[in-house]
Structure formats: C-alpha cells, structure tokens
Amino acid sequence: MFEKILIANRGEIACRVIRTAKKLGIATVAVYSDADANAQHVKLADEAIYIGQSPATQSYLQADRIIQAAIDTGSQAIHPGYGFLSENDQFALACQQHNICFIGPPVDAILAMGLKATSKALMEKAGVPLTPGYHGTNQDAEFLKQQADEIGYPVLIKASAGGGGKGMSLVERSEDFLHALASCKREAKSSFGNDDVLIERYVIQPRHIEVQVFGDMHGNYVHLFERDCSVQRRHQKVLEEAPAPQMPSDKLDAMRQAAIDAARAVDYVGAGTVEFIVEQDGTAYFMEMNTRLQVEHPVTEMITGEDLVEWQLRVADGEPLPKLQHELQIHGHALEARIYAEEPEKGFLPAIGKIDYLRYPTQNQYVRVDSGIVEGDEITTFYDPMIAKLIVWGKNREAALIQMQHALSQFHVDGLGNNIAFLEKIVRCDSFKQAKLDTNLIQREEQFLFSPAHIKPELVVATAFIEFLSKLDNNHSSQKQLWQAQPLWRLNVAYQHSIKLNYLNQNIQIKFVAAEQGFNAEFNDQTFHISGELIDQHSASIQINATQQRLAFNRSSQGITLFHTGQSYKFDYIRQDFNQADSQAEQGHLKAPMPGVVTQLLVGANHTVKKDDILMTLEAMKMEYTIRAPKDGVIVDAYFQVGDQVKVGDELVEFQAAEEEVA
Template sequence: MFNKILIANRGEIACRVIRTARRLGIRTVAVYSDADADAQHVRLADEAWHIGGPQPADSYLRADAILQVAKQSGAQAIHPGYGFLSENADFADAVEAAGLVFIGPKAASMRKMGSKAGAKELMQAAGVPVVPGYTGEDQSPNTLSREAARIGFPLMIKAAHGGGGKGMRVVRSLDAFIPSLESCQREAKSAFGRDRVLLERYIESPRHIEIQVFADAHGGTIHLNERECSAQRRYQKVFEESPSPFLTPELRQAMGDAAVLAARAIDYQNAGTVEFIVDPAGHFFFMEINTRLQVEHPVTEMTTGLDLVEWQLRVAAGEPLPLVQADVPRQGHAIEVRLYAEDPEAGFLPGSGTLERLELPEPSAHVRIDSGVVEGDTVTIFYDPMIAKLIVWDLDRPRALARLREALAQCVIDGPKSNVAFLERLLRHSSIVDASIDTGYLDRHLDEFMPSASDDDDDAIAAAAVALLSAQEDAQRAQAARSPDPTSPWAIADGWRLGHAGNRRLALLQGGERIELLAQGSGGHYRIARDSRLVEVAGVRLTGRWLSARFNGTGRRFQVSSRASGIDLHDGERRWRLLQVPVYQRDGGDDGASDHRVRAPMPGRIVAVRARPGDRVDNGQELLVMEAMKMELSLKAPRDGVVSEFRAQPGDFVEADSVLAVLEDD
C-alpha cells in the first residue's frame, strides 16, 4: 500500500479521498489554486501545494504543475477524483511515465471510450446490447439521410466526440433531418473541434440506470449493483438512488452481467460506471462507460457497506479485489441529492458568495454529508457551485424518502441562494414518490417543481411575525431585567403605546413581494392582520427551534431559524424564507391601486429598468428590478397607465421609499 498520495482535485471529492486515506494511514498531498488557498481540502490534507491561478486551465488542469508537486512532495500515486483530469488518457500516461501510479483505469481503456461511435462498435462486437443506429465514417448527408430512414423515427443525432448534452438533436421526421443534422454538426464543431455524428434510435420515456463495476490487475471483474439516475435536468442528474425501483431481479442480473462484459471488453481496471438507457418495456442499451469514480458513488457505499475509495487504492497498489461477485452485499435503500448554490427560479443560475450560515443535518447511520465547505467559506465563481451532497439510507425506499425529507428540512443556507426548496418540492412530487420518472420529465414539467400561489400560507406568515415579536419581547424583558426599575410598566413587553392598544407594524419580503402586517398582543396571544385577512394566534410556545401555536383554532408546528435579516420557517413539507424590512409610512394615505408612483420598498441598487418613458403599462407589469439584502425584487406598476418618467437607472443606489417611476393616465 502507498505511504503518500497526491489528490489532483478539489472540493468535496478531495475531502472524501482524504478521509479514507487518513483511515488507512496514508499521508495526503493537496493542490490548490489562488481561489482555494483557504479551502477545506487544503486544511484537511497533511500538506498542500499551490499550483496556479483561479481558472482551472491555470491550475487544476495543469498536468505539468501537478506532476512536479507529486515529485517534490514524494507522493507515490495520484488520485484524480472526478472532473478535471480524471478521464484524460494523456495525463494517465504522463503519471506512469513519471514513475507514479495513476489511481484509476489504464490510458488505453480510456481511449477506447473516448469516441462514442468507437465505443458503441466495440460493445456491439462484445455482445453488449446497444441502441440500433449508425456509427460509420461516411458522413455525407446522403448516407446519413439513408441511414436515418433505415433506423426510423424518432431518432437522435449525437456528436461522436461530445458530452454534457451538447451536439444532440432529436428528430421526428425525415423532412426535419437535414436542418437538424447541420445544426448539430455546427455545434459539435464549435464545442469539440470535430463534427462527426452518430445516429441512433431515440428511446421515448427512457430511464437512466448505471452499474458500478470494479476490476483488478489479476483478471477479476465484478459489479457492485446498480444506481438509478432518471431524475435529470438538461442531462444533469439531480436525484440518484440504489437499488433502482424499476428493475426486476431478472433484469438486474442481465444488466449486471452486461456491465461486467463491457468492462472486460476494454481490459478495464479500477472503478468505473457502465451507463445504460432502459425503455419502458425493460429493454436496456449501452450508453457509455465513465472511466472514473462517480459523483453519486456514496449511494453504492451506503447499500453495500463498502468504501470504494479504499478499493481504488488497494487495486491501484496491485491487490486483488476484496470480494467475488456472489459475496457483494445489498442492504436497504440509499438516495443522494446535491445542494447547490444556484437559483432555480432564475433558470438555475449558479451563485457565489460567502456561506454566512450553513447548517446541515448531523451525520449518523442514516444520514451522510459529503462537503468541501463549512460555514464562513466562499462559493467561488470559478468552480462547480456544489455546497454538499446529502445521502440518506434506510431499510426501504419509503423510509429513505422520509429520511431525506427530514434531513432537507434541517438544512439552513444563508448567503448565496440554494436549491434546497426545489429539492423539497421534487421529493413530494408524484413522479418521484411513485418512481415513475423518466430522464426528460423534469425538463417537460419544470413548472411543477417551482413555487406556486399555493405556497402562500397565512399561518406561516403569522408564525414568522409571532417569532419576530417573541424575540423582540425577550430582548425587551432582558433589557428591563438589567435596568434599575425592572417592574416599571414601561418595561412590559406588550407593545402598548399611548393612543393605541399595542399595535405593532411589521414588513416582510417573501420572494420579492412586500407583505405588511399589523400585530396586536403579547405573551403568546396575538392578532395578525394582513390586508383584510386576520389570523388569531394563541398558545404560542417557542422551544429551541420549534414554534407551536393555534392559528384560528388549528394547532400547527413550525421549525424556526432566525437570521440577521429575517427568518426561515418549515412545517415539515414546505419552507418559507422571509426577510424583515423597515416599515415606512406612505405619505398622503393613497390607496396603492390608485397610486401613480413606484417606490423603493427598502434601500438597494437598481439592476434593470424594463420600460421606457412613454410606454403604456398594465397593472402588475414589471417596471424595475432592484437588488437589496442579496435578493432581487420585482417592482411593478400599481395600475394601468403610461410611464411619464423614471427617476432611477441601472446601477443607481436608492433610499427606502424614494420614488423610482411615475405613471400618468392613458
């Protein structure tokens, strides 16, 4: 076994490899870019070496710099993780040429999988099922059209040297074939430098099921069961589980045998994943072999009890596989989701910034967290914005889903926006609960996973208000206790003021919408008015992070997480994020529906203006977009009219309640 290894990667995978290496008594060498000087993998490794600038091309993709560090540090082997150089055959060759061990497959095996067309032909020759299609070198339009007609429609055009969903087109008729072909070839040429394509039958409503394989240098090749990754968005996996709820024992056996056959066909060694596409009738077809450890490998570890990184290290050191096929365990059900710094409501736009607050579930036999960041770290713009992988295990799928819902409810991420709420809606959706999802479902029905009007809940808004009021009362009581006269009536925390019976105004922001509340009461009994709606709250008890009360007579319980700028609520199924903003009185007492001004609800910066002076606008039409408290707020026309002027432009900083736009009658 090795004494010291270098990890040519970053983030959670580097931290993951370090944990196993430390358990085995192997010292670790990390590499880092300018952007990662304070990263967790740098802090966890036994030593860390700087290799360049923040851009991957200047650091983590610099094979020469990584090899130099390996030699200077005395590392005996290099673990490539996944991504970056992990599937680069030239790098694997260079590692071996330097007298080091590459902890992964041989370069020759990688090259056999480098071309989709070549890989498909190789698998077909080995007897692995492949999708009917055309992979020939004759790329003339006439030949490709003739082959398309032979294969039948619908069919898919794929860039032969592509990946990541680029250079792919689904064609449903011969008339549409040539335009789609030309478009696909242009995209392939631009993205990959080569415009060769392959054709294959398009499988409607497919499922994506992959088999984890392992092989050693002594002729041993086995599989470690399957993972289903059918929940995808734009070909990127968002929900992975093992075992697949779709497979029968017979189909599982057949797919496992085919995966082993595929690995042997390319003389594979170490960890790999054979990916299959499966049609609704259970016919499966080879897609590709990922010649590395996969992001979703923890679900295999949770259901087998094995450490795949340890297996990688032992196989790379020349040891035989620890198990034979018949002894591979299978226990319970595991699910993985990935927490990202991204904004699902803005097209999953990646985010960046400081993780001002990061609360994740406590690890246990049922919950595993793989992360490369902690609270206070920064999600940078240079790399994948993943915050953590959340993996759960239980005896069966329904219980594992329940575990995952509970674990997600405990996640609090403050700083960049995250996809936690999106994942919670995903887990409640019938396509996931019933295991009926296919690879295109999310893209076809994405609106079903986005916030809707049903997410507005008067009880939740009232609970947020009560939690804020209770905090104010606690602070006031504590201040009174420290005062010279703690029994003074002015120290009573009931909000009473001369002229009104304890009315207190609150203003909250939910998803960019300003919510104004009028609250009365104290000590666990409140009346919360919102427009014409009233919620009577009684029996409030705030214990730790849990608030329980009766809302208009019905008891409910919310998990409460206070932040400097507001409050998060969770009722076990849904979450609400509410920002507390200053309450500003409107001058003149105008009815908002007849107001001719659009005002700033709080201090902030204008980031967009959506109309021009003279434009006719409708009630509710977006006029400006404002950034405040790390949120974008949509400022809309209060009525129909014509824009007479804008008093702010993109980039301007504005004060609360300042007039930003003025309307006049049409």
C-alpha cells in the same frame, strides 16, 4: 499500501478521498487554485500545493503542474477524483512515465472507452447491445444531418469525448439539426477539447441505469449492482438511487453481465461505471463507460456497506478485489440528492455568490452528507455549483423516501438560490414515489414541480413575529420573551407594533397587539393569537392559535428566511425606495441572467427578429444558455461581442417590440 497520495481535484470528492486515506493511515496532498485557497479540501489535507489561477484551464487541468506537485511532495500515487483530468489518457500516461501510480484504469482502457464512438465500436464487437445510430469519423455537418435524417427523429447529438450531460442535444426536427449540431460542437470543444460528435436514435421515455464494476490486476471482475439515474435536468443527474426499482430480474442480470463483459473486453482495472439507456420493458442499450468513480457512488456504498475509495486504493496498490461476486449483497435501498446552487424556476441557472447560512441535516447510519462547502464559502463561475450530496438509506425504497424527505427538510441554505425545495417536490411527486421513472420525469411533472410555493398565513405571521422577537432581543438580550421585555400597556393602551416585510414583490404589514399570554396579530382580515421565544439565533419556539412548533430561520441584512418542510420562504426588508423604480424602464432591455462569456452573437442594430429567435448565446460553467427575442420586434443595439465577459444584470441587447412606436 501507499504512504502518501495527491488528490488532483477539489471540493467534495477531494474531501471524500482524504477521509478514506486518513482511515487507512495515508498522508494526503491537496492542490488548489486562487479561488480555493481557503477551501475545505485544502484544510483537511496534510499538505497543499498551489497550482494556478481560478479557471480550471489554468489550474486543475494543468497536468504538468499537478505531476510536479506530486514529485515535489514525494507522493506515490495520484487520485484524480471525477471530472477534470480523471479520464484523460495523457495524464494517466504522464503519471506512468514519472513512476507515479494513477489511481484509475490502465491508459489503454481509458483510450478505448474515452471516446463514445470508439467504445461503441468496441462494445458492438463484444456483443453488447447498442442503440441505432452513427458513431463514425466523418464529421461533416451535412453528412451528419443526412445520417440523422436516415435514423429518424428524434435523435440525440452527443459529444464523442463527452460526459456529465455536456455537449448533448435532443433534436426533434430536421430543420433544427444544424443549429443544435453547432451548439453541441462548441460546448464539446470548450469542455473536452474535442468537438467530434455521434448521432443516436432517441429512445422514448428512457431510463438511465448504470452498473458499478471493479476489476483488479489479477483478472478478477465484479459488479456492485446498479444505480438508477433517470431523474435529470439538462441531461445532468439530479436524484440517483440503488438498486434500480421495478426492473425485471432477468433484465438486471443481463445488464450486470454486459457490464462485466465490457470491463473484461478492455482489461479494466479499478472502479468503472457502464451506463445503459433502458426501454420501459427493461431492454438495455450500452451508452458509455465512465472510467472513474462516479459522483453518485455513495448510494452503492450505502447498499453494499463497501468503501469504494478504499477499494480503489487497494486495487491500485496491487491487491486483489476485497470481495468476490458471491460475497456482495444488496442491503436496503439508498437515494442521493444533489444539492445545487441554482434556480430551478429560472431554467436551472447557476446561482453565484456567498452562502450566508448553511445547516446540514443530522448525520447517522441512515443519513450522510458529502460536501466540500461550509458556511461563508463562495459559489463561483469557475466550477460546478454543487453545494453537497445528500445520501439516505432505508430498509426498503419507501423507508428511504421518508428519510430523504425528512433530511431535505433539515437542509437549510440561505444567501443564494438552491434546489432543495425542488428536490423535496420530486421526492413527493407521484411518479417518483411510484418509481415511474424516465429521463423526462421533470418535464412530465413540471406543473407540479414548478408551481409556486404557497405559504400559509400562519407562517407569514410567525415569520413576522420572529422578526419582532429578533429586533427586541437585540435591545434586551437577557430577556427572550417579548412580553417580559417591554411594558405592554402605556396610559391604559395595549402595546402594539407593526412589522413590514416584502414577500414575492408584495408588501406585507402585520400589527401585533399585546394580549393575554402573548399577542394578537392582524393579517389579511384575520386575527391570530401568537406567543413564543427565540431558542437561538436560528430557531424559535412559536405557538400560534394553540399550535406549537419549532421553526428554523436565518436573518441577514436583506431580510429573513423561514425554513419549513423543505421549503424556504424569503422575506425582504422594505427599504424607503422600495418599489419606486419605474418598471417600464426594464422593458426592451434584455439583461444577462447569469455571469458568463458571449459565445455567439446573431444580431446587430436594426435587425428584425421574430419571437423566440436566438439573439445570442452565453456560456457559464461549460454550459450554453440561449438568449431569445421575447416577441416580434427590432434590435436597437447589442452591447457585447463574442468573447466578452458579462456580469449578472448587464444589458445585453436593447430591443423594441413590433407594436411599439418609434420615438
């Protein structure tokens, strides 16, 4: 077995590999950029080597620097993780040339499966079913449009070198094709350095199911069953599960065998994932093969009891597969939720900033958290905004769903937007509970999933009371119970105090009046009897109208956040200048919803535009975001050019609506 390996990655996957390496007694070397100087993977590794500035192109994609780091530290092998250089054939070849083991498949297998067009041709030859489409070399825009017209709409445009939902676009009308093609090519070039695309017929209500395969150097191949990854936003996975629910057994058998055939066709070694687009009747079409470990591999580990990173290390060291097919069995059901710093209600825009407060659910044999983030860390524009992966297991799918719902309710993040409440809604929605799965589930259930979170009056009062307790506790730290901390009657008048907060841009005032065994709280023409105490800085025991409950919260300089049943309710402190800004000043000024780079500018001063016309595009975290006209009107001015970096809130375009009179 290897004595020392270098992990050419960051974040949770680097931490994940380090954990297994330590279990096997293997020393580890981390690499890091400026942004990751204090990251968890750097602290967990035995050694850490600086490889460059924060942008991935200047650090984690610098193959020469990573290989030199391996040489300098005496590392015998490099584990690429996922993303970055994990599917880069030139990097794998360079490792080979420097006598460093690449913990992944052979170079030829990466080459064969690395380009979607090439892999589809290979799979077609091997008899693996494909969706109708064009995967040739002619990349002329008009030719590709002609192919799409012949295939019939809707079609998917996909980056040939792509993955992770990047460089992909659904086109429903012929007249939209060329614009979508240009956008896909820009994103593909930025993400993968290759702007070739392929065109496929879009399968209506498709499921996205993938099969985990493994091969060794001795000609052995196994599958470790499948994962359903149908729940997606922007073509990126949100929730994954194993095994795939409600699939005919004969269709599953055929899919698993097709995955083995695909691996065998390229003499595959190591961990790989064969992805299929699946019709509602279970008919599967080959989509692509990912020649690396997948983000969602933990659900496979949970149902098989196998450590897939350990398998990777043993196979790369020349050992045979730890188990053969007849020795592998499914035990129970597992779900994985990806916890992202993003704002679902704003089109899943990434949320950038510092994590002020972070509490993971209790981990045990049923609940697992994979993360490279701790409280106080920054989510930046340089890398994927994932905070953690939450993985749960149950004896069946129903039990796993209950575990997931409970674990999400214990997962608390404050300081920046996140998708925990959104995930909790998915787990509760009927379509997901009944396993009516397809890649359009989020759009289909958007009314339920994106409905605003309504907070009960009792919780508003409880939050204000916690704020009251916290303020008093700062002055009377030795006495937690409020009625012990102050004289409650002065000159025969009951002690009273008001708390003012702002929730969803509405000012709230709650008056607490001392009463027998607590306080009466007046809110929304209702009176609540409340008592309780702080347990610690982030939890309180509150009794309101005879109902006792323990509530979790976080206080910051900006306000107080209450965590309750998977939801987080943020209350802001009211400043003296609150709500004095002239809302009219915001009209006509289109501002950047997130930091990024301007990749396209389609308008200038005095341009006349129609509602929803595209004005410009921004790129952040390798994803493109479109800025559109809010209504018919005229562009007064555009303040940035292509290539400019913008910050959140920067004014991009000054816009005058058609009905407005020119001054």
